[in-house]
Amino acid sequence: MSGFFGADLEVINVGIPAFADNIRASGAPAVNLEWRPPGDGDPDVARALATLINRESVEAGNQTAFARYRGAQPVLEGVAAAGETVPGMGERTILHSGPPIDWTRMCGPVRGAIVGAVLYESWAADAARADALIESGEVVLEPCHQHGAVGPMAGIISPSMPVWIVTNTAHGNKAYSNLNEGLGKVLRFGANSPEVLDRLRWMGTVLGPALARMLEQMGGLELKPLMAQALHMGDEIHNRNAAASSLLFRRLMPAALKSGIAHEELEAVTDFITGNDHFFLNISMAACKSMLDAASGVAGSSLVTAMARNGVEFGIRLSGCGDRWFTTAAPVVDGLYFAGYSTADAAPDLGDSSITETAGVGGFAMAAAPAIVQFVGGSPDDAISSTNEMTHITLGRNEAFTLPPLDFVGTPAGIDARKVVDTGITPVINTGIAHREPGVGQIGAGITRAPLACFTQAVVSLAESLEADSSPGGD
Amino acid sequence: MSGFFGADLEVINVGIPAFADNIRASGAPAVNLEWRPPGDGDPDVARALATLINRESVEAGNQTAFARYRGAQPVLEGVAAAGETVPGMGERTILHSGPPIDWTRMCGPVRGAIVGAVLYESWAADAARADALIESGEVVLEPCHQHGAVGPMAGIISPSMPVWIVTNTAHGNKAYSNLNEGLGKVLRFGANSPEVLDRLRWMGTVLGPALARMLEQMGGLELKPLMAQALHMGDEIHNRNAAASSLLFRRLMPAALKSGIAHEELEAVTDFITGNDHFFLNISMAACKSMLDAASGVAGSSLVTAMARNGVEFGIRLSGCGDRWFTTAAPVVDGLYFAGYSTADAAPDLGDSSITETAGVGGFAMAAAPAIVQFVGGSPDDAISSTNEMTHITLGRNEAFTLPPLDFVGTPAGIDARKVVDTGITPVINTGIAHREPGVGQIGAGITRAPLACFTQAVVSLAESLEADSSPGGD
Numbered sequence: 035m036s037g038f039f040g041a042d043l044e045v046i047n048v049g050i051p052a053f054a055d056n057i058r059a060s061g062a063p064a065v066n067l068e069w070r071p072p073g074d075g076d077p078d079v080a081r082a083l084a085t086l087i088n089r090e091s092v093e094a095g096n097q098t099a100f101a102r103y104r105g106a107q108p109v110l111e112g113v114a115a116a117g118e119t120v121p122g123m124g125e126r127t128i129l130h131s132g133p134p135i136d137w138t139r140m141c142g143p144v145r146g147a148i149v150g151a152v153l154y155e156s157w158a159a160d161a162a163r164a165d166a167l168i169e170s171g172e173v174v175l176e177p178c179h180q181h182g183a184v185g186p187m188a189g190i191i192s193p194s195m196p197v198w199i200v201t202n203t204a205h206g207n208k209a210y211s212n213l214n215e216g217l218g219k220v221l222r223f224g225a226n227s228p229e230v231l232d233r234l235r236w237m238g239t240v241l242g243p244a245l246a247r248m249l250e251q252m253g254g255l256e257l258k259p260l261m262a263q264a265l266h267m268g269d270e271i272h273n274r275n276a277a278a279s280s281l282l283f284r285r286l287m288p289a290a291l292k293s294g295i296a297h298e299e300l301e302a303v304t305d306f307i308t309g310n311d312h313f314f315l316n317i318s319m320a321a322c323k324s325m326l327d328a329a330s331g332v333a334g335s336s337l338v339t340a341m342a343r344n345g346v347e348f349g350i351r352l353s354g355c356g357d358r359w360f361t362t363a364a365p366v367v368d369g370l371y372f373a374g375y376s377t378a379d380a381a382p383d384l385g386d387s388s389i390t391e392t393a394g395v396g397g398f399a400m401a402a403a404p405a406i407v408q409f410v411g412g413s414p415d416d417a418i419s420s421t422n423e424m425t426h427i428t429l430g431r432n433e434a435f436t437l438p439p440l441d442f443v444g445t446p447a448g449i450d451a452r453k454v455v456d457t458g459i460t461p462v463i464n465t466g467i468a469h470r471e472p473g474v475g476q477i478g479a480g481i482t483r484a485p486l487a488c489f490t491q492a493v494v495s496l497a498e499s500l501e502a503d504s505s506p507g508g509d
Numbered sequence: 510m511s512g513f514f515g516a517d518l519e520v521i522n523v524g525i526p527a528f529a530d531n532i533r534a535s536g537a538p539a540v541n542l543e544w545r546p547p548g549d550g551d552p553d554v555a556r557a558l559a560t561l562i563n564r565e566s567v568e569a570g571n572q573t574a575f576a577r578y579r580g581a582q583p584v585l586e587g588v589a590a591a592g593e594t595v596p597g598m599g600e601r602t603i604l605h606s607g608p609p610i611d612w613t614r615m616c617g618p619v620r621g622a623i624v625g626a627v628l629y630e631s632w633a634a635d636a637a638r639a640d641a642l643i644e645s646g647e648v649v650l651e652p653c654h655q656h657g658a659v660g661p662m663a664g665i666i667s668p669s670m671p672v673w674i675v676t677n678t679a680h681g682n683k684a685y686s687n688l689n690e691g692l693g694k695v696l697r698f699g700a701n702s703p704e705v706l707d708r709l710r711w712m713g714t715v716l717g718p719a720l721a722r723m724l725e726q727m728g729g730l731e732l733k734p735l736m737a738q739a740l741h742m743g744d745e746i747h748n749r750n751a752a753a754s755s756l757l758f759r760r761l762m763p764a765a766l767k768s769g770i771a772h773e774e775l776e777a778v779t780d781f782i783t784g785n786d787h788f789f790l791n792i793s794m795a796a797c798k799s800m801l802d803a804a805s806g807v808a809g810s811s812l813v814t815a816m817a818r819n820g821v822e823f824g825i826r827l828s829g830c831g832d833r834w835f836t837t838a839a840p841v842v843d844g845l846y847f848a849g850y851s852t853a854d855a856a857p858d859l860g861d862s863s864i865t866e867t868a869g870v871g872g873f874a875m876a877a878a879p880a881i882v883q884f885v886g887g888s889p890d891d892a893i894s895s896t897n898e899m900t901h902i903t904l905g906r907n908e909a910f911t912l913p914p915l916d917f918v919g920t921p922a923g924i925d926a927r928k929v930v931d932t933g934i935t936p937v938i939n940t941g942i943a944h945r946e947p948g949v950g951q952i953g954a955g956i957t958r959a960p961l962a963c964f965t966q967a968v969v970s971l972a973e974s975l976e977a978d979s980s981p982g983g984d
Contacts, residue, residue: 263751266743267751267752267880268742268913269742276742277742277743277752280755280758280759283758283762284755284783285783287762288776288779288783291775291779292776297772300766301767304766308759308760308762308763404913405741405742405913407913414913414914414915414917438743438879438880438882439879439889439914440889441888441889442889
């Protein structure tokens, strides 16, 4: 001990920084290693992690699930009315974003959008009667995710709305998303004025059928190469879709001219598509959904297959837990607000578009999209850091989606809930911000994080199910 | 002195590394600073630099010239037959890329392309008679640059070919370029087979007039915002134009549908444009030419206003020396060759497309286009280094063309011939590589450098003209 006290000590302190501070205050050098116990010290969570980490059935499940995600081949197959193509959609069903939620608890933009959908469907003559109809319980309100679908922001899909149909030809599953309405007063931000409904009717009667004819003429469109190309053109295909939308338009137009669409309809359709840099977003979302649904339901797998928000709750699903949701309060996004708005005006985080991050693009591929920082804040270096940080919580990389600024490595993909809880690093999400009141629209954009609580619940639940399976009474 | 020899010396050696090597060999540390005397030690060049550097009239001239370059507002105004719009083009004139050169000295691809143009114009019935006609001297062969025009590779423009017309509305000057034919067997690589001529005829009778109608419908198209947007989408708008071509198509199509172009013509035009990722290149070149012509002819200015190659010689122009060319042998590009080809098959550096680098894009904006390294070689870090290195030889930055990966600084722009000679850093150029035989086409791509000899000649000439002006007999 005398040698110990006599020598020059170099101290590394792990955890609570106060210990290192004291040593430094007494004049000796000390390095502090940031560390928190897994699950913030919650013994149940620590036990669950101990159950799941290095457990053979979890590793095997993850390998299967990740291979299914990576092997997915999403093909944009067509466009049809939701009621005719989305499985399990009843006559009076309206789908919304995020985990399940009752009408009475829904946020402003979602309520406004559901009222708009009721009016669009002519189930009620005005907003008051629409409200009454919904309150009567005669309209079934269910999450998009429950029907293989996804929608940005409010995410509203009603039976006569046209939806994109994406088939994952590798696995045989299908995914759906509504069509993007553009910016301004739009249903997905809760607006339901006559101009919004008129646009939806035009989308249902002209745009949707025209797109269906184009895709029929093309024989479908493979989405992975197009998404990969867009990642080489500064998109992260969540909040930046300028390249993907342009590439899509370049692919659609030659087919459009060959498909016999009436000239004046084609004129209107062309004006609409070329006027919207986010036209591809909903396709990107459906493609991601098709990749992740293929990876869903693999026993033991801790792969996250959905992250979604309804403006009140944030929810995730794990492959090994099937369709079950793990939810917590949705955060308010501390982003870049348009002039005159602040967090006080914002609805909590909203929409299914975080399916893109779940699939390794969006915030996970920000390194590919340095110019996005003009929209969501931060610097191009931050964008690269976001991508790099996500490697700590993912199962691997998606070699189909390479990132030029990082020397063409694949994007980090396949969120492992165990790693999220173990490291405390939560998934980064690029997101738009909706006004809390229906119909005001987008008031900002920013980078947010999926809340840790969803992942701890999921990990505990997965561990419980595996323990039950392997307990003496089980199997 | 005894103190000097007793102390530990830290040696910095400037120039010839052998001195530092000797010190290191004897066990002492020495840092070697790479340095070469300006102009590689040529006393005439050193004298010229001494005349030009910090000379008030040169600084003032450069300020004027650079401001004219930076203030340029290129607008894509229309498309018309070259013979009807390019100034000074006689009935039997054919324009080619690079500095002036006689028929007998021209490289294979340029000769093949000129024969093709003669056949296209029906000035001769077959290649042998075309050859004879050209040899008789009845066809005037002049550089594009002599007529405010630019063309990629062979750069051939004959009177009935359609050309893009770009007006720099800030300065009132116009620039021209031919239309991009796509890849494969094309005139600009010296091919002149019937399929090549048929395509040119279709471009002259269908594509050109259709584009003219679209642009008329649009009332022209401002190019700087589109080029700036493409730089945020992974293009450097020389060898990568995928984004710019897509953005252009998005702008053209709505106008095309409103302009009364016959449906089947529009179908063919759409197929052609959407099938060519380099469709925008020639527009980019004309825009750059319009920016630099505005900066030309400013007394005393050492700003480089053109870099161009004819496959035999590389030539540059200086603002302060007007239309005079300073030439040397064109280098063979040591790039990425397609399978089966090597430098032995390559024509020396060819084409006017280095007007893009002269205007601060292309190789100067490579930081914006990390994915280009898949085409021209190197790594994304090299791309950033190329851009950064060019700051040593440029007058400033172009704030209209910002580079996301470099935190949105403007691209280095305005090559100062003095700085090139003083530093020995020569301008970087991204380029395609043509086969030396006419008609084989592109055999590779790579990064090359403008040869220093052009710049030393230019600097000596500018210095002589200024000395003559300020000599007792002058003024």
